[in-house]
Amino acid sequence: MPHAIRIPGRRYPLLADLRASRGEAEIIIVEVKCFADDEVAELYSAIGQYLVYRDLLKQSPTTPILYLAVPTHAYYGIFKDAGMNIVNEAKIRLIVVDIENEVIERWIEH
Numbered sequence: 001m002p003h004a005i006r007i008p009g010r011r012y013p014l015l016a017d018l019r020a021s022r023g024e025a026e027i028i029i030v031e032v033k034c035f036a037d038d039e040v041a042e043l044y045s046a047i048g049q050y051l052v053y054r055d056l057l058k059q060s061p062t063t064p065i066l067y068l069a070v071p072t073h074a075y076y077g078i079f080k081d082a083g084m085n086i087v088n089e090a091k092i093r094l095i096v097v098d099i100e101n102e103v104i105e106r107w108i109e110h
Contacts, residue, residue: 002015002016002017002018002019003015003016003017003018003019003029003064005029005053005056005057006056014052014053014056016029016030016031016053016066017030017031017032017069018030018032018069019064022065026065027062027064027065028064028065028066028067029053029057029064029065029066029067030066030067030068030069030095031046031049031050031053031066031067031068031069032069033045033046033068033069033070033074034071035070035071035073035074035077035078039074039077039078040078040082042074042078043078043079043082043083046068046070047068047083047086047087047090047092050066050068050090050092051090051092053066054066065093066093067093067094067095067107068092068093068094068095069094069095069096069097070094070095070096070097071096071097071098071099072096072097072098072099072105075094075096075105079094087108087110088110091110092110093107093108093109093110094106094107094108095107095108096108
């Protein structure tokens with residue numbers, strides 16, 4: 001189910017891809033990226049979108065935890081080549097998804 005992230009003073013919210021519970025009371029928001037085309041452009045877009053969403057979610061009374069979901073080919077490709085320093089520096093939480101087998105391969109917390 002998509003989750004609306006509201007910008008103060010703006011009529012229309014931004015929409016993150018998923019809102020879910022993890023455990024008893026923890027709410028997580030997940031932005032899903034496919035990395036199907038230009039992986040460098042998608043890396044720019046994904047990281048920028050994540051950082052904007054994370055900042056806006058800090059204003060939420062429930063303070064949900066934000067994750068960026070990426071497929072295994074992007075994690076072992078563009079992220080290992082160019083993105084992991086940024087992920088580590090910016091403390092971006094990742095969910096690495098094996099799309100072919102439809103399973104979460106790993107959760108990366110910071």
